[in-house]
Amino acid sequence: MISLGKWMAVGSMALASFNAQASSWALDEGASSIHFVTVKNAVIAETHEFLEFSGAVAAEEAAVTIDLGSVETLIPIRNERMREMLFEVASYPEATLTAPVAQTTLEALAPGESVEQRLSGTLSLKGSAIALEFSVRISRQGPEAVRVESLGPVMVSAEQLGLAAGVEALRAIAGLNSITPMVPVSFSLLFRAP
Numbered sequence: 001m002i003s004l005g006k007w008m009a010v011g012s013m014a015l016a017s018f019n020a021q022a023s024s025w026a027l028d029e030g031a032s033s034i035h036f037v038t039v040k041n042a043v044i045a046e047t048h049e050f051l052e053f054s055g056a057v058a059a060e061e062a063a064v065t066i067d068l069g070s071v072e073t074l075i076p077i078r079n080e081r082m083r084e085m086l087f088e089v090a091s092y093p094e095a096t097l098t099a100p101v102a103q104t105t106l107e108a109l110a111p112g113e114s115v116e117q118r119l120s121g122t123l124s125l126k127g128s129a130i131a132l133e134f135s136v137r138i139s140r141q142g143p144e145a146v147r148v149e150s151l152g153p154v155m156v157s158a159e160q161l162g163l164a165a166g167v168e169a170l171r172a173i174a175g176l177n178s179i180t181p182m183v184p185v186s187f188s189l190l191f192r193a194p
Helices: 004-022 076-086 103-108 164-174
Strands: 025-027 033-040 044-050 053-058 061-067 094-099 114-125 128-140 145-150 154-157 182-192
Touching (some): 061 182
Antiparallel strands (some): 128 145, 145 182, 154 182
């Protein structure tokens, strides 16, 4: 027969285990990056980034929310035009990427170990949502840190996300011949255990 004290100890351990599993791995923004490339006049490629984003891996899903107002192109007037004319941040301040990444996959990796996966995710922006297929490398970087990084660029269609009119407005105001509507996106995201 199990004593009350032993029963309570077993119950506490079970509850602690449940809470550990229920807790999410939080995105470390300062140790992460999200970049995208634009191509103007068919030959001039420029790399940009988002400076503010948040996210977590919980249960069976990773979710990252991007503050579109934090776009950084290294040209202040272009930042302003992207915020106002392309993303329309006053009405649509965020974009969200979700993808199935099992929390157990992160927890099962030993420090220094990595695994590659093909993911089917969803990118939501300005009321539109598109499916994305992309490959990632998941690497355990210590007892409490896991990095998820894209393997090659993730191709995103501006037209599918309802950004075609904004792209055209940017092209016209900058006096360009063209801005390529397909945008390569790359990311390197560090998640930390609770």
